[in-house]
Amino acid sequence: MVVFRTAPYGGIYSFEGLENVLIMGAYDQDVSVLFIDDGVLAIKKGMDNSGTGIKDFSPTFRALEAYDIEKIYIDRASMEVRGVSLEDLVIEPEVIEADAVEKMMEEQKNFFMF
Amino acid sequence: MEGPYQHEASDSAYQFTKAALAKGHEILRVFFYQDGVLNSNKLMDPQADDRHIRKQWSALAIENNIDFIVCVAAAKRRGINDTVTAEGFKIGGLGMLTELAIEADRLVEFRA
Numbered sequence: 001m002v003v004f005r006t007a008p009y010g011g012i013y014s015f016e017g018l019e020n021v022l023i024m025g026a027y028d029q030d031v032s033v034l035f036i037d038d039g040v041l042a043i044k045k046g047m048d049n050s051g052t053g054i055k056d057f058s059p060t061f062r063a064l065e066a067y068d069i070e071k072i073y074i075d076r077a078s079m080e081v082r083g084v085s086l087e088d089l090v091i092e093p094e095v096i097e098a099d100a101v102e103k104m105m106e107e108q109k110n111f112f113m114f
Numbered sequence: 115m116e117g118p119y120q121h122e123a124s125d126s127a128y129q130f131t132k133a134a135l136a137k138g139h140e141i142l143r144v145f146f147y148q149d150g151v152l153n154s155n156k157l158m159d160p161q162a163d164d165r166h167i168r169k170q171w172s173a174l175a176i177e178n179n180i181d182f183i184v185c186v187a188a189a190k191r192r193g194i195n196d197t198v199t200a201e202g203f204k205i206g207g208l209g210m211l212t213e214l215a216i217e218a219d220r221l222v223e224f225r226a
Contacts, residue, residue, distance in 0.1 A: 016148060019187070019208060027212045110215040113223060 001032040001108040004039030008058065009049050014042040015057050017114030022060075025067025032104065033064070035093060036075040039114070040082055043074075043089045061091050075101055115150025118167040119160070121226035124153050128170055130222065135178055142218050143181040144171075145211045146203070150224075151189040154182070156200035168200055175202030183210050 002021050008014040024031045035043060043061050050056075064072065074093040079085065086092060096104070105111075116123035131141055146153050158168040175182045183206035184199055196205055215221050 012148065016188075020211070023208045024212050024215075027209065027216070029212065029216065110221045111223070112215075113225065 001034060001105065001110070002112045002114065004033070004035045004042045004114050005037040006114065007038040007041040008047070009052060009054050013114040014039065015055075017042075017112070018057060018060060020112055020114070021064060021069060022067060025064070025069045028068075030071075031069050032071040032073065032108065033069060033093075034073045034075070034101065034104070036078050036101065038078075038082075040074055040078045040084050043091055043093070044084065045088055045090050058090055064091065073101070073104070115146055115148065115153070115224050116226045117149030117152045118158070120149075123224040123226055124150070124167050125165070127222075127224040128167070128174065130224070131174060131180075135174075141178070141180050143183060143210065143214050144175075145183050145185065145214060146188075147185045147208075147211065148188050149192070151184045151192055151194050154184045154189075154199040154203040155194060156198060158200075172200050172202040185211070 002017055002024070004014055004017050006013045021031060021033055043058065047056070047058055072091065072093040073096045076095050076097055079095070086095065115127055118124040127144070131144060134141060153167060153171055155168060158166070160166055171182065174180070182203045184194065184203050186205050186207055189195065189205060199205065
């Protein structure tokens, strides 16, 4: 499972996380992706980072589908606290509750935290 | 992994690797990623009364013949290439981290 838990652009983590997911997809692995905490902001639509000089990688999350990565989840409480709804996102993850997050984490072989 | 000295992550990773080997575990590979690539810099020259993180790693890699891989994309961003990496370190791709996740029983990540 690859876990996105930090906001994009302020740090390199979400970009590195995305690169990791894409590589895993190329290796045909059974990858789950979770957006939680500030990580829910990594896939927000309409971010304008043109003034920052940092590559705009948010739209690249749409490529996950092309890599057959379908297990994409987002934590409901993290969305609510940050006022994020599904319409605000560049992809459509499945919204899950904290207990489902916990259960899913128990089933994973490896974690990659970003 | 994080960069050396700024956080304890490099030290923890080193101590963990050493302890795991001492307990008879097999370490398939150590993957240096993000600022962690700076662990491989042979120009590292800390003050004499401090630990030398890069030298510790090099000794561990050579003594135990372990694959120490420095992520190429992360390295290039930070001015690290094979003229800068010290003995025991090799430049490699991110796919080698995925391979680790597939092959190893456990993958342990060291972060700040």
